[in-house]
Amino acid sequence: MAEVRLEDLRKHYKRGSEVIRALDGVTVDIGKGEFVAVVGRSGSGKTTMLDLVGLLLRPTSGRLLIDGVDTAKLSDRDRAHMRALQVGFVFQEYNLLPTMNVLENVMLPLRYVKKPADGRAHALELLERVDLTDRIKHRPSELSGGQQQRVAIARSMINRPSLILLDEPTGAVDTETAEQLVVLLKRLNTEDQVTIIVVTHDLDVASQTSRNIRLKDGKVLADERVGAASVA
Amino acid sequence: MEILRNVWRRKLRSTLTISGIVIGVLALTTMGALSENFNALLDGGVKYFSSSIQVGPPDGQSASLLPLSKIDEIKQVPGVAAAFPSYGFLAKPGAVTTVSFGVPDEIIAGDPGENDWGLLKLSTAQGHYLSGGAGEVLLGDTISKEFKKKVGDTIDLPVKPADAKPDFINHTFTVVGILNVTRTAPDSFAYINISDGQMLLKDSLPVAIRSQIDTSQITESIDVYGQRGSSISQLDSIADRINAQVSGVKATKPSVIVNSFKSGGAIFTAITTAAALLALIIGGLSVVNTMFMAVAERIREIGLKKAVGATTLDIMREFLIEATLIGAIGGLIGYGLGALITIIVNGTTPAGQSTLFLITVRLTVLALGFAVALGAVAGILPAFRAARLDPVTALRNE
Numbered sequence: 255m256a257e258v259r260l261e262d263l264r265k266h267y268k269r270g271s272e273v274i275r276a277l278d279g280v281t282v283d284i285g286k287g288e289f290v291a292v293v294g295r296s297g298s299g300k301t302t303m304l305d306l307v308g309l310l311l312r313p314t315s316g317r318l319l320i321d322g323v324d325t326a327k328l329s330d331r332d333r334a335h336m337r338a339l340q341v342g343f344v345f346q347e348y349n350l351l352p353t354m355n356v357l358e359n360v361m362l363p364l365r366y367v368k369k370p371a372d373g374r375a376h377a378l379e380l381l382e383r384v385d386l387t388d389r390i391k392h393r394p395s396e397l398s399g400g401q402q403q404r405v406a407i408a409r410s411m412i413n414r415p416s417l418i419l420l421d422e423p424t425g426a427v428d429t430e431t432a433e434q435l436v437v438l439l440k441r442l443n444t445e446d447q448v449t450i451i452v453v454t455h456d457l458d459v460a461s462q463t464s465r466n467i468r469l470k471d472g473k474v475l476a477d478e479r480v481g482a483a484s485v486a
Numbered sequence: 487m488e489i490l491r492n493v494w495r496r497k498l499r500s501t502l503t504i505s506g507i508v509i510g511v512l513a514l515t516t517m518g519a520l521s522e523n524f525n526a527l528l529d530g531g532v533k534y535f536s537s538s539i540q541v542g543p544p545d546g547q548s549a550s551l552l553p554l555s556k557i558d559e560i561k562q563v564p565g566v567a568a569a570f571p572s573y574g575f576l577a578k579p580g581a582v583t584t585v586s587f588g589v590p591d592e593i594i595a596g597d598p599g600e601n602d603w604g605l606l607k608l609s610t611a612q613g614h615y616l617s618g619g620a621g622e623v624l625l626g627d628t629i630s631k632e633f634k635k636k637v638g639d640t641i642d643l644p645v646k647p648a649d650a651k652p653d654f655i656n657h658t659f660t661v662v663g664i665l666n667v668t669r670t671a672p673d674s675f676a677y678i679n680i681s682d683g684q685m686l687l688k689d690s691l692p693v694a695i696r697s698q699i700d701t702s703q704i705t706e707s708i709d710v711y712g713q714r715g716s717s718i719s720q721l722d723s724i725a726d727r728i729n730a731q732v733s734g735v736k737a738t739k740p741s742v743i744v745n746s747f748k749s750g751g752a753i754f755t756a757i758t759t760a761a762a763l764l765a766l767i768i769g770g771l772s773v774v775n776t777m778f779m780a781v782a783e784r785i786r787e788i789g790l791k792k793a794v795g796a797t798t799l800d801i802m803r804e805f806l807i808e809a810t811l812i813g814a815i816g817g818l819i820g821y822g823l824g825a826l827i828t829i830i831v832n833g834t835t836p837a838g839q840s841t842l843f844l845i846t847v848r849l850t851v852l853a854l855g856f857a858v859a860l861g862a863v864a865g866i867l868p869a870f871r872a873a874r875l876d877p878v879t880a881l882r883n884e
Contacts, residue, residue: 310793310877331797338795345881349790353491366795409794 256321256340256416256449258284258307263316265302265472276302278472279316284465286416289443289450291460294469300453301421303469307451308341308419309333321416338366342410342448346422348402350394350409356381357390360408367413380408384438400431407438411446418442420452424459436462489808492780493815500812503769503776507816507857508823510766515824515853517758519843523669526844527589528751530606530670535743536718537605539725541569541708544736550706552735559732560710565724567713570597571705573683575690577629577676580647589671589840591629593643595683596709603711608672613637613663616679623659628673628840630664637661643676644686655689657682669844710737718744769816770860777809777868788872789880798873805869806862813861814854821853 265277277299284290292300305311306318309325318325320340328336337343342363350359357377364373381387384404394402403423410418420439424432436459443450452459460466461480468476493500541560543550557569577591598616601608608615616622623643625635635641642656659682665672678686684701691699712724718741725737781788788801796804828843835841 305878308793310881331799334792334795334797334800337793343790343793345790347786349786349793349881351488351787351790353488353495358488362791363794366791366797366800413795 256284257286257319258282258417258449258451259317259319260303260307261317261319263303263306263318264314265299265306265311266314275472277306277313280469280472280474282467282474282477284449284451287443287447287449288465289440289463290452290465290467291463292451292453292467292469293455293457293460294475297471298469299472300469302472304419304421304451304453307417308343309337334366338363339413340415340417342413342415342418344403344406344410344418344420344423346425348394348399348406348426350402350405352394355391355393356386356397356405359394359405360412362409363412373412376414377408377412380411381405383442384408398431399427400434403427403431403435404438407435407442411442411448414446415448417449417451420450420454422454422456423452424454424456429458432456432459489804489811492784492808493811496780496783499776499779503772503812504816504819506769506772507766507813507861508769508820510762510769510860511817511820511853511857512824512827513765514759514762514856515821515845515849516827516843517762518849518853519824519828519845521755521758522846522849523840523842523844524754525751526669527671527840528747530668530672531747532744533606534604534671535747536740537603537711537716537721539710539712539721539728539737539740540743541710541728541735541737542706544734551704552706552708554703554705556732556735557705557708560708560728560735563724563727563731565712565716565720565727566710568600568603568711570600570603570709571680571683571707572596572709573680573687573706575644575683575686577643578645578647580649589674591632591674591676592671593676593678593683593686595678595680595686597680600709603714604709606668606670606672608668609666610663611666613661615663616677617662618679620679620681621657621659622662622679622682624663624665624677625661626665626673626675626677627667629676630661632839635661635664637663641676643678653693657685673840708735766856766860770813770864773809773812773861773864774867776812777805777865778871780808781805781868781872784872785875785880785883788875789877789883792875792877793881801875802869802873805872806865809865809869810858810862813857813859813864816861817854817857820857821850824853 260280260282263277263280267274267276280303292303294300306313325333351362360377360380361373381390384407386401386404389397389401424435427435439450440462442448452463454460463480465479467474543552554571557571560566560569573595575593577593598618616624623641633641639661640658641661642658644656646654646656659678667673687704688696688701712721722739722741725739728735728737791801825845828845832841832843
C-alpha cells in the first residue's frame with residue numbers, strides 16, 4: 255500500500271508568452287489502501303496530477319512524497335525504477351503492444367525489474383483473477399475493449415505495486431463493461447490492499463470509490479469521502 | 487523474440503532494408519574474396535622477395551645470362567650467407583596469355599637446398615622434394631591438376647605448342663612430388679634440378695650460338711641470402727655492397743620489389759573494398775531510415791514502456807538491438823550468398839587456372855562484423871531519439 259502526499263504541487267507550462275497553470279498548488283494526502291477518484295472537467299488538471307503522481311512528469315514546484323520518499327530528489331533512473339516497482343498504470347486506450355500476446359503484455363513490466371520473482375506464474379494468476387485464462391495466447395486485436403482493459407489491469411499489477419493509477423479506464427468501453435471493470439478494481443483494492451487513484455469523467459465510477467477529489471483550473475475544488483463528510 | 491516480431495512487423499519494409507545490407511555484404515564478401523586471393527598471391531611474392539636478393543645481368547645487357555663464377559664472387563661480399571643459381575622458363579611457350587589473377591606456368595630450376603633459406607617454405611603433399619637427380623620434376627598444385635599428373639607420372643617440358651616448329655625440343659620428366667597449395671606463384675611452377683635447367687637453357691639458345699656456349703657454367707640469375715633473420719634493410723645494404731664490389735651484375739634491393747608488391751596490393755584492396763563499402767553504407771542509410779520510421783510508428787509503445795519502468799537506456803538498448811539484428815540478418819544472408827558465389831565460381835574454374843576468390847577468416851569476421859556494426863551505428867540516432875521521448879507526450883501520441 256502506498257501513501258501519497260502532494261504538497262503545494264504545481265505544474266506550469268509555457269505556451270508562447272502565456273503560462274498554463276495545469277496544476278496550481280495542490281495539497282492532498284492519500285492514505286494507504288484508499289480508492290480515490292479524481293474528477294473534474296477537461297483541462298481541470300486531472301491527468302497532469304496523475305502524470306505527476308506516476309512520476310511521468312516533474313513538478314514545477316512543490317513536493318510529492320510516495321511512501322515518505324521525496325520524489326524530487328530522485329534521478330530519472332530511480333524514478334523509472336520506482337515506476338516499475340511501486341506504480342501500475344492503466345490508460346483509456348489500453349496501450350497493449352500489438353505484437354505481443356496477452357500473457358506477454360502482462361509480463362512486459364517484468365522486463366524492467368532486476369529480479370522478477372515467479373513472473374510467469376504471477377501473470378497467469380492475475381489473468382485468472384481478471385478472468386482471461388482462456389485468452390493468454392490471443393493478440394490484443396483479437397480481444398474486446400473490456401478484455402483489453404482487463405489485460406491492462408493485470409499488467410499494472412504484475413510487479414505487485416502499492417499504487418495503481420488509472421486514466422479514464424472506462425472511457426472506451428460500454429456501460430456494462432465499465433461496471434465490471436469497477437467491480438474488478440474494487441476487488442483488487444480490497445484483496446490486495448493496493449492504493450488506487452482513478453481519473454474519470456464517469457460519475458458512476460467516481461461514486462463507487464471511497465473518496466472524490468474534484469479539481470478545477472488546477473486547484474482542488476472539493477475533497478470528499480463518498481457518502482461521508484468532506485475531507486478538506 | 488519481441489525484437490524479431492518488431493523487425494517482421496513491416497515485412498516489406500524490413501525485407502527491403504535487409505536486402506540493402508545483403509547487397510552490400512555480398513559485394514564486400516565477393517570483392518573482399520577477390521582482394522584476399524590477390525593479396526595471398528602477393529604475400530607469397532613479398533615473403534620470397536623480402537628474404538632474398540635478386541641478382542641479374544646489369545642494365546643494358548640483352549641476354550639474361552651470368553657466369554656461374556659470379557656466385558663465388560658474391561659469396562665473398564660481407565653479409566652474404568648463401569647464393570644459388572636460378573633458371574626460369576615458360577612451361578607453355580607460345581600459349582596465349584589470358585587475363586588471370588595467377589601467374590603463368592613456369593619451369594624453375596634451382597638448388598633444392600635453397601628452400602631452407604627463404605621465408606616462403608615449400609612442402610610436398612605427395613612424393614618427395616627434388617633429390618638432385620636428372621629428369622625429376624616437382625609440380626605445384628595448380629599445374630599438377632592442369633596436366634592431371636600424380637607422383638610417378640611423366641610430363642614433357644616445356645609443353646610442345648600446337649604450332650611448334652620442327653626443331654622444338656622438350657624432355658620427359660618424372661614427377662617425384664606434388665607441392666602443397668601455397669596460393670601463390672609456386673602453385674603454377676614445375677621445379678627441376680640445376681643440370682636440367684642448364685639443359686633447357688641450352689635448348690632455348692639460338693641455334694647459331696648454341697654449340698658455342700657451355701651452359702653448365704652459366705646461370706640466368708642468382709638468388710642471394712643474408713644470415714637467417716636478416717631484415718629487408720640489411721638485405722638492401724648487402725645489395726648495395728654486391729653492386730659496388732661485383733662487376734657485371736645488378737643486385738636489386740628487396741625493398742624495391744616488396745614495396746611494388748605491397749603498393750599494388752594496397753591499391754587493389756582499396757578499390758575493391760571502397761566499392762563494397764559504398765554499397766554497404768547505402769544499405770546502412772536504409773537501416774537509419776527504417777529505424778526512424780519504426781520509432782515514429784511506435785511512439786505510444788515507447789511511452790508505455792517508460793510508464794511501466796523502462797529507463798532511457800532500456801529503450802535505447804531495445805532499438806539498438808533491433809537495428810543490429812537487421813544488420814546481422816542482412817550480413818549473414820549477404821555473406822552466405824557471397825560465399826556461395828565464390829565457391830561456385832572457384833569450382834567452375836578450369837583446372838590449371840588460378841581460382842579468383844579466397845574466403846578467409848579475416849574476411850568473414852570483417853564482413854559479418856561490419857554488417858553488425860553498421861546496423862548498430864545506423865540505429866544510434868533513431869534509438870537516441872526514441873529514448874529521449876517524453877513519456878507523457880508519447881503516451882498521448884495519436
